Amino acid sequence: MIYISVVYILIIFSQKSVSVLYFRKFYKKLAINEGMLDSKTIKKISEFVYIKPRTIQEIAFHINKNWRTADTYVEKISKEQGIIASRTFRGGTRGALKIAYWNNVEKIHSSEFQERLFKRIEIARDKKDFSPFDIYQYVDESKRSAFLEEQKEDTITAKQDLVNALRSAESQVLIFSGNLSWVNAIQGKMKIIDVFEELAENNVSIKILCNVDLDSMKNIQKMLQINYKLKKEMIEIRHAEQPFRAFIVDNKWARFKERKISGKDKLNHIFYDIIDEEWVEWIQKVFWNIFRTSIKADKRVKDIETIERIK
Secondary structure, eight states: OHHHHHHHHHHHHHHHHHHHHHHHHHHHHHHHHHTOOOHHHHHHHHHHHHHSOEEHHHHHHHHTOOHHHHHHHHHHHHHHTOSEEEEEESTTSTTOEEEEEEOOSSSOOSSHHHHHHHHHHHHOOSGGGOOTHHHHTTSOGGGEEEEEEEOOTTBOOTTTOHHHHHHTOSSEEEEEOSSOGGGGOEETTEEHHHHHHHHHHTTOEEEEEEOOSTTTHHHHHHHHHHHHHHTSOOEEEEEOOOSOOEEEETTTEEEEEEEEEOTTOOEEEEEEEEOOHHHHHHHHHHHHHHHTTSEEHHHHHHHHHTSTTOO
């Protein structure tokens, strides 16, 4: 009798364990589905925000989701497409309010000189066609800095401190590049590409504009390999011939690099740092304006590989 009771108890316990395991899997699957963002939802949110700025709570009600899911969706659309943005007011208080608004990438200039600058950027194809100083000169003196430094091709100096600048990213890094030469650079003992892997692992979105050609293919493949390694698409590269060499971290910091050759044929670079939020946001809009109409790197690489003997 005792033996039968023990067996019965074990069966009941086993059934409960299986039930618990089943429901854990069920709710995990439900949570994954809850986090999925399809094109219809993107369209619904975008059109809703386009009319006027909305609170996250309003968006949640509009798409029939909870606040956390709506916030995740807004952040994902902001990172992946750049068409909406968000800002938190009274952050850190009980009355904090998060607003999503339309990020008008078509009308990117708020002043006449920004409009003139953008017209020049649109037709520029090489770094010789446009100097970052032409942007730098308009930024408030208290929100900018610059320095000149001799630099070897694959070395990032302590003064530049690109490693810590990149590690400060919370959401997104946007990059204007030529051939991604910095992929092979190091700062001290730290490889820059390893820093990008850290960012990707921490779900920081990385978008890159560069010239996708025979010279840059190996560097592009090194960066995209991070996606395959982590099994998630955190890095996206597109082809564009444009004049900038720059990093933009979130909406708080932008750095441009400009090459200068001295009379003694020494290779110097000027580094322009901008922390003016209004100007950083304008530079982001310039990036998105070019990015959204540019061809994806993997497509262009496949086309290049069709050239005989390239592989």
